[in-house]
Structures are given as C-alpha cells and as structure tokens.
Amino acid sequence: MTQPERSASVAGEARVVALVSSGRHPVSGRAGRAREDARAVEMGLALAGASLHLAHAGDAEDAALPEYLGMFHGLEGAGGPGELSLLPMAAGDDAVPLLASWLEAYGANLVLTGQRAECGEGSGLLPYLLAERLGWAVATGVAAIEHYAGDRVTVLQALPQGQRRRLEVRLPCLLCVDGVAPMPRQSAFGPSRRGRVEAVANITAEPDTLQAAWQWQPARARPKRLKVVKSTNARDRFKAAAAKSAASGGQVLTDLTPDEAAQKLIDYLRAEKVLPAVQPGDEGQSSA
Amino acid sequence: MSVRRLDPHAERARRNRLHPRHLEFARPAWRWTSADGVTRINPHALGAIGPNGIRRIDRSGASVEAAAAGGPQASAEPSRRQITIDTPTAYVAVVPELPEGRLSDHDRDLLGLARQLAEARGGAEAGVAVVAVTFQAEVAGLEEAGADRRVDLSSRVDADSYAPEARLAALAAVETALAPAHWIFADDFPGGGDLGRRLAARLALASTASGDASARAATRVWQFADGQTLSRAGDRQDIQRDLARVLLALPECAEPVSETRHAATLLDLDASVSEAPAAPDVIDRGRVAVDPQQIPLAQAPFILSAGRGVSDWDGYHHAAKVLGASEGASRVAVDDGYMPRARQVGATGTFVSASCYVAVGISGAVQHLQGITKCQRVVAINSDPSCDMVKRADFAIIGDGDAVLAAVCAQLGQPQPERGDSRHEEVHHDAA
Numbered sequence: 001m002t003q004p005e006r007s008a009s010v011a012g013e014a015r016v017v018a019l020v021s022s023g024r025h026p027v028s029g030r031a032g033r034a035r036e037d038a039r040a041v042e043m044g045l046a047l048a049g050a051s052l053h054l055a056h057a058g059d060a061e062d063a064a065l066p067e068y069l070g071m072f073h074g075l076e077g078a079g080g081p082g083e084l085s086l087l088p089m090a091a092g093d094d095a096v097p098l099l100a101s102w103l104e105a106y107g108a109n110l111v112l113t114g115q116r117a118e119c120g121e122g123s124g125l126l127p128y129l130l131a132e133r134l135g136w137a138v139a140t141g142v143a144a145i146e147h148y149a150g151d152r153v154t155v156l157q158a159l160p161q162g163q164r165r166r167l168e169v170r171l172p173c174l175l176c177v178d179g180v181a182p183m184p185r186q187s188a189f190g191p192s193r194r195g196r197v198e199a200v201a202n203i204t205a206e207p208d209t210l211q212a213a214w215q216w217q218p219a220r221a222r223p224k225r226l227k228v229v230k231s232t233n234a235r236d237r238f239k240a241a242a243a244k245s246a247a248s249g250g251q252v253l254t255d256l257t258p259d260e261a262a263q264k265l266i267d268y269l270r271a272e273k274v275l276p277a278v279q280p281g282d283e284g285q286s287s288a
Numbered sequence: 289m290s291v292r293r294l295d296p297h298a299e300r301a302r303r304n305r306l307h308p309r310h311l312e313f314a315r316p317a318w319r320w321t322s323a324d325g326v327t328r329i330n331p332h333a334l335g336a337i338g339p340n341g342i343r344r345i346d347r348s349g350a351s352v353e354a355a356a357a358g359g360p361q362a363s364a365e366p367s368r369r370q371i372t373i374d375t376p377t378a379y380v381a382v383v384p385e386l387p388e389g390r391l392s393d394h395d396r397d398l399l400g401l402a403r404q405l406a407e408a409r410g411g412a413e414a415g416v417a418v419v420a421v422t423f424q425a426e427v428a429g430l431e432e433a434g435a436d437r438r439v440d441l442s443s444r445v446d447a448d449s450y451a452p453e454a455r456l457a458a459l460a461a462v463e464t465a466l467a468p469a470h471w472i473f474a475d476d477f478p479g480g481g482d483l484g485r486r487l488a489a490r491l492a493l494a495s496t497a498s499g500d501a502s503a504r505a506a507t508r509v510w511q512f513a514d515g516q517t518l519s520r521a522g523d524r525q526d527i528q529r530d531l532a533r534v535l536l537a538l539p540e541c542a543e544p545v546s547e548t549r550h551a552a553t554l555l556d557l558d559a560s561v562s563e564a565p566a567a568p569d570v571i572d573r574g575r576v577a578v579d580p581q582q583i584p585l586a587q588a589p590f591i592l593s594a595g596r597g598v599s600d601w602d603g604y605h606h607a608a609k610v611l612g613a614s615e616g617a618s619r620v621a622v623d624d625g626y627m628p629r630a631r632q633v634g635a636t637g638t639f640v641s642a643s644c645y646v647a648v649g650i651s652g653a654v655q656h657l658q659g660i661t662k663c664q665r666v667v668a669i670n671s672d673p674s675c676d677m678v679k680r681a682d683f684a685i686i687g688d689g690d691a692v693l694a695a696v697c698a699q700l701g702q703p704q705p706e707r708g709d710s711r712h713e714e715v716h717h718d719a720a
Contacts, residue, residue, distance in 0.1 A: 024523050115477060118522045119523045121521050125489065125504075128488065131489070132490055136569075140478050157450070158478075161587050163575065165573075165574070167450070167571065167572060167573065170569040178477070214527050217525070218526070219521075219524045220526060222511075225543075235340050250681050250684060252673065256686075256687060258695040262695035262699050265669070269644070274644040274665075
C-alpha cells in the first residue's frame with residue numbers, strides 16, 4: 001500500500017485522533033486490541049506519526065489500552081510516547097455525549113475508528129451519532145488514506161468483491177476503518193509502558209437510559225434455513241425432495257474450432273457483463 | 289353386432305357412491321366374463337387418470353371415476369393470494385439493496401421481515417402497507433416479494449454513484465411525507481448499513497429529548513418473534529429488545545413472502561422536494577482500478593482457473609491478464625508446481641465466491657466443486673465432455689484449453705507475444 005502524501009504544514013497542526021475500544025479475540029475470547037480499531041491506529045500512525053492521539057471512553061484498567069499505546073514504535077522522526085485520553089465511565093453509560101464534547105474541546109479534525117466494536121452493543125452507530133451531533137462528515141469502509149491536505153481528505157473505500165472506490169471527504173470528519181485496511185503493527189512492551197494515559201477531569205457520564213429495557217443473552221446459533229417446498233400436492237413435494245440439485249445442466253458446445261469457441265466464450269462473457277461491452281472501434285480487431 | 293346403449297339410471301347410480309344400488313352398477317372396470325365364458329381384460333380401463341394427470345390403479349375394488357383427459361395438471365407454482373390495500377393507514381418502509389438492479393435474496397428477506405412487522409400491527413385489514421423505497425426506476429418482482437407500495441427516488445438520486453447525503457435527504461423527504469412506523473435496511477457495508485445508520489442517527493437526534501426507547505436503531509437484527517427483535521451484539525451476546533424505529537437486518541432475518549401477491553403501486557411524493565446539500569461532504573470520485581491479482585481469492589469477482597489440462601502456462605497467465613481475471617488453480621496444478629498454494633481453489637484451498645468462474649482443463653473433483661459452490665456462473669473449457677465440471681458448468685466448451693485461450697487473446701486484440709519475448713518477464717504471484 002502506498003504511504004499517504006501529506007503537506008507538512010497541515011500535518012503539523014492537524015489533530016488526528018483514533019478512538020479505540022476494548023476487543024475480544026474471536027476464538028480465545030481474550031481481551032486485547034479490537035481488530036478494526038488497531039487498523040485505525042495503524043492508519044493514523046502512518047498519517048500523523050507520533051502526533052496521533054488516542055481516546056477511549058470506559059474503564060482505566062482495560063487491558064487493551066497498553067496494547068494500543070504499544071503501537072507507537074518504528075515511527076520516522078522523533079517518536080515520542082503515545083498519549084491516550086481516558087474518559088472515565090461505567091459499562092452502562094452513554095459514550096456519545098462524552099466523546100462529542102471531548103472531540104469538540106480537543107479540536108480534532110480527523111477521527112479514525114473501527115466500524116464496529118467487539119464488546120458491548122457493537123452496533124456501529126457511534127461514529128454516525130457523533131457525526132450527527134457534531135455536524136461532521138462521516139465515511140465508512142475506509143481501506144486507505146490517499147491524500148490529506150487542506151480541508152479535504154481523499155480515501156479509498158472498500159467495496160464487496162475486493163473493489164475500491166475513491167472518496168473525497170470534507171474535514172473535520174470521522175472515518176470508519178474497514179477490516180481490509182493494512183495490517184496493524186505489533187504492540188511492543190516498552191512503548192506500552194512509556195505511553196501515557198491521562199484521565200480527563202470534570203466530566204460526568206450519564207447512564208444510557210435507552211438500553212434499560214434490553215435483555216442480554218448469550219448468542220444463539222442462527223438456525224439454518226430449511227428448503228421448504230410449498231406445494232399443494234404430494235407429487236411436487238416428492239419430486240422436489242428426490243431431485244438432484246446439481247443436475248441443472250448448462251449449455252454444452254462441442255465440435256468447435258478454437259476460434260469459434262473463443263468467439264462463443266467472449267460473447268457469453270459479454271452477455272453476462274463480465275467483460276466490458278464491445279466498443280465500435282474493437283469490431284475491426286475482433287473480426288480480423 | 290349390437291348397439292351400445294346407456295342406461296341413465298345405471299349411470300346415475302354408478303356416479304353416486306352413496307346410491308343403494310351403486311355396487312350393482314359399479315363398472316366392472318377392467319375384467320369381465322364374456323358371453324362365451326372367456327375372461328376378458330381391458331388394459332386401458334385399468335385404473336383411472338387422477339387429478340394430477342397420472343394414471344392411478346386402485347385395487348381396493350372401488351371404482352374410480354376417470355377424469356377428463358387433459359384435465360388440470362399439476363401446477364409447479366401454487367397460486368398466490370392477491371392482497372390489495374386501497375387506503376393505507378400506516379407504512380413499513382423497506383430500502384432494498386438491489387445489487388445489479390435486481391432484488392437479491394437478502395432484499396426478499398427484508399421484505400418478508402417487513403410483512404411480519406406489518407402483520408404485527410394489524411396487517412392488510414388495518415391498512416398497514418409495506419412500501420419499498422428504491423433508488424432505481426425499474427425494479428422487477430416487487431409484487432411477489434411483498435411490497436404494497438413503492439417509492440421511486442431515481443429522479444432525485446443518481447443510482448450509480450455513492451452520494452450518501454443526497455440519499456439521506458431523499459429518505460428524509462419520504463419520512464416527512466409518509467412517516468413510516470419502521471424503516472428496514474440491509475445491514476451490510478457500505479450499502480444499507482451506512483445509509484440506515486445515517487438515517488437512524490438523524491432520527492435519534494430529532495427525538496433525543498423524548499427519551500423514546502425505540503429511537504435507538506436495532507442493528508444486525510436476525511430474528512423477529514413475539515413483538516421483539518433479536519440483534520447480534522459484540523462479544524457473543526444477543527440483545528432482545530422491543531421494536532425499534534430503524535432496523536438493520538442481516539440476511540435470512542425472515543422468510544420471504546411466498547403465499548401472497550401485492551400491488552406495488554407507485555406512490556408519488558410531489559410535496560416538499562428537499563434538495564441535497566449543494567456542497568456535499570462526501571464526494572464520489574469513481575471506482576479505482578484494482579489489480580485482479582491483488583484481490584484476495586475468496587473475494588475475487590472473476591476467476592480464470594487452470595488445471596491439469598493446461599500445458600501452455602505462459603499463455604494462461606497472459607489470458608488472465610487480457611481478461612482481467614484473478615488466477616486460480618486446481619490442486620493438481622499446484623502440486624505440480626505451476627501455481628502457488630495460495631491460488632488453490634477447493635476444499636483444501638480457498639472457497640471462492642466469484643460471480644464468474646472459468647475453469648480451463650479442470651475435470652472437477654468433488655473437493656474442487658465444493659470450493660466453487662458459491663459461484664454464480666461457471667464456465668468450463670475441457671476436452672472431456674463427460675467430466676463433472678462440464679456437468680456443473682452453466683456454459684461448457686469442449687476443446688483444447690490452450691488453443692481456446694490463445695484464440696480468446698487474439699480476438700480481444702492482444703495476442704500472446706512470441707515466446708522469446710515472454711521469457712524475459714517472470715510472472716510473480718503475490719504471497720497472500
């Protein structure tokens with residue numbers, strides 16, 4: 001992946017913040033960095049170097065915080081220790097007002113975060129609620145930051161099937177980093193010890209009243225959908241149950257010369273829109 | 289020679305099985321004793337044509353009245369009940385994804401979920417209508433999928449480009465015009481998951497003072513039962529909660545509509561055209577060309593896969609470059625060292641989900657076919673017409689794979705350069 005270009009003057013005064021949350025390993029369940037948030041921190045380190053600031057709303061004893069701070073190594077120039085602002089709140093409190101007021105007071109203009117948290121509600125709504133409250137722009141599925149200058153940032157958005165789309169987003173903005181972004185660097189022990197966690201004073205967290213009526217339960221396996229044949233007579237149901245699924249059978253072309261076969265194949269791929277449609281200029285070449 | 293005469297009384301007694309003399313007149317269907325004392329059998333009279341058009345033989349002794357030939361045959365599709373709502377009192381809005389302009393399975397599930405929500409609020413009798421909000425003009429199959437009304441926003445929003453703010457403004461106009469009881473989106477990025485969260489944030493900010501618990505959107509909804517939804521949360525938890533205003537639902541969240549047929553009447557929203565902001569915050573600068581070899585094989589949309597039947601490997605790599613396809617391989621080609629292990633398709637390699645998969649010289653072992661079950665279109669080029677890959681393929685060409693690929697490159701205007709030239713550049717595979 002290409003390193004993002006940036007003009008030094010803007011990067012000097014730019015305030016790039018990464019919002020981090022506590023994660024869970026998908027198999028072992030061990031607490032640690034959240035995968036998408038770690039990618040967001042990596043993207044911020046590549047963009048702003050050691051001037052990247054981390055923010056976390058939650059518990060000061062969280063095991064994930066030193067792991068994020070341990071990523072502040074291998075940076076060009078004078079890489080100081082990582083800094084993390086902690087907004088103390090309990091598990092059932094609402095993080096959105098805290099973060100919104102802190103981001104406004106801090107003067108951040110580019111905020112990176114993962115798409116969804118791995119603990120708690122994990123709804124992925126927080127960037128949108130923050131953006132709506134602050135009046136900022138928000139872009140999701142960010143795979144890379146291409147260009148960062150002036151009042152705009154150019155990013156690549158990840159689409160399904162490995163495709164990419166280029167977006168230009170006005171600053172200040174929130175970028176939700178996708179899981180296909182570059183791999184995060186390893187967390188090192190020394191930088192994690194040197195990193196500073198500063199609890200923000202004079203804030204009071206309010207409990208999230210909208211969650212009060214929710215019931216939490218261990219996740220159940222989703223039932224597999226059965227193939228139900230709705231038919232009024234037994235004959236159709238029996239035929240559907242006894243039918244071989246794979247025996248659909250497609251078009252088979254035999255006894256073609258390679259040129260004819262190639263023409264048929266190209267026609268098929270064009271009809272299925274896998275290949276771009278034929279242009280008028282190509283006609284001469286294809287018939288030649 | 290005698291004239292065959294019908295006795296109307298006997299006919300009536302034979303038709304009516306409750307007639308006291310029915311057994312007396314019941315047709316001796318297929319066997320009788322002739323006047324000479326010879327047992328005669330009429331094979332055509334044996335049994336009768338049942339309601340499904342199949343001859344049924346009833347050996348219980350009761351006579352079966354033969355149906356008229358060419359009667360109602362078995363219908364493949366059960367007829368659907370037509371449901372029409374004249375004056376809707378409430379709406380449930382669905383924003384389908386419509387990949388490639390068609391309703392996907394996920395969209396049908398969303399419409400099925402919308403029908404469940406509409407039934408929970410009283411259904412068609414109470415005038416609750418499901419309205420499909422589309423950003424494209426022509427969408428086929430909304431009637432069968434369960435939409436009573438549809439709103440066409442294609443005049444306000446360009447369907448092809450990514451303009452979330454313009455789409456959000458259009459949805460806000462629908463919100464003010466119809467005030468739907470629920471909004472249902474597909475929870476996938478960057479489509480409905482993005483747009484639905486934007487709308488949810490806007491609606492939540494508008495109603496934040498009221499403290500209404502339904503203002504917080506329910507994301508990753510996978511079940512609706514007893515008036516409550518189950519959403520998948522982080523850390524292996526589910527949240528059971530009351531119905532939210534905005535629901536972002538996962539695939540297979542509900543059964544698609546199969547028994548009813550709906551009107552899908554076009555609704556006109558002439559009032560209060562709220563334009564998108566003049567200077568949008570997010571500007572789409574178009575698709576970026578991606579090197580097909582850099583796409584992870586599991587996500588690649590177009591794969592050209594080679595097996596034992598390929599001998600001209602330079603020609604194969606050139607064909608993949610000309611077609612713009614990602615390269616795949618069968619296990620044999622990988623074991624023989626022609627392709628890296630990361631490119632192997634199948635149960636022991638990668639399970640691919642390409643929308644088009646071209647298999648050259650692959651006979652189709654079971655493990656390979658398992659790897660391509662999610663591919664939408666499979667093309668086979670093989671010299672053996674009886675192999676399993678040809679049976680699986682939607683489009684099969686019987687012939688030599690090398691020659692066909694070379695001809696494809698030639699017809700696309702980029703024939704393979706001479707061997708001497710291609711020796712200089714080695715084909716590098718990414719290690720991913």
